[in-house]
Amino acid sequence: MTDVNTMYTLENLGFSKTQVSEVLLTLNLGGEVNAAPMGVRLSKRGLPIIRVYAGSRTYIMIKSGAKDYVLNVTSDPEVFYWAVLKKEYLRFKSSCRVTAPRIAGCQAYVECVLESVKFGRNYLRAELRPVYIEYVKVKPKAYCRVQPAIIEALVYFTKLKYLLSVGDLSKAKALLENIKHCENVVRHCTTQRKLRKIAKEILVHAEELVR
């Protein structure tokens, strides 16, 4: 069982048994480091679980024996963007208790070891045990549609890549329309060039793939 305080802290950070929270998962296998956005839910025992689909670097590294992980918590869409399309921009720093590094600039870090892993037909399900949690206090912010729209566009983009890899062009085209909608939201809700550029680049990458 995870201890009560850990569970309390995880829930305060937004993790839940009833909904999926999006994090950047970092891991380390023999000096090779990777980071990717992943959904996390709490198991019945209150431990973070991830479902990782085959075909990703993360899947291969877990299957090959990666034993520790960090759930990097941030709502900054730029970090999600880097983790999908520009991994070389990510800045890492050391963790306290695990060999997997942290991504600099996040609001919370949940350092974990692997509790168990089960393999499905095209995915694995890993249950993680937190060993150290650190977070910064952040001031409340009014909801803005821009950041979620960028992260949503990235979800569609990664699904689109998968659909094309299995030859499902019609579903991929439908996802391209969703990405266009997200880009439209970003363009209308911010004048910040950096965020507009990120949304546009996701769309351009998606269009290049579907073409």
Ligand SMILES: Cc1cc2nc3c(=O)[nH]c(=O)nc-3n(C[C@H](O)[C@H](O)[C@H](O)COP(=O)(O)O)c2cc1C
């Ligand atoms: C917000 C978000 C959440 C994601 N959640 C998952 C997930 O739970 N499981 C998964 O296998 N892929 C998920 N993905 C897709 C992976 O992050 C994506 O395939 C990524 O490119 C894998 O990187 P890698 O090959 O370096 O492991 C998610 C993507 C985004 C943008």
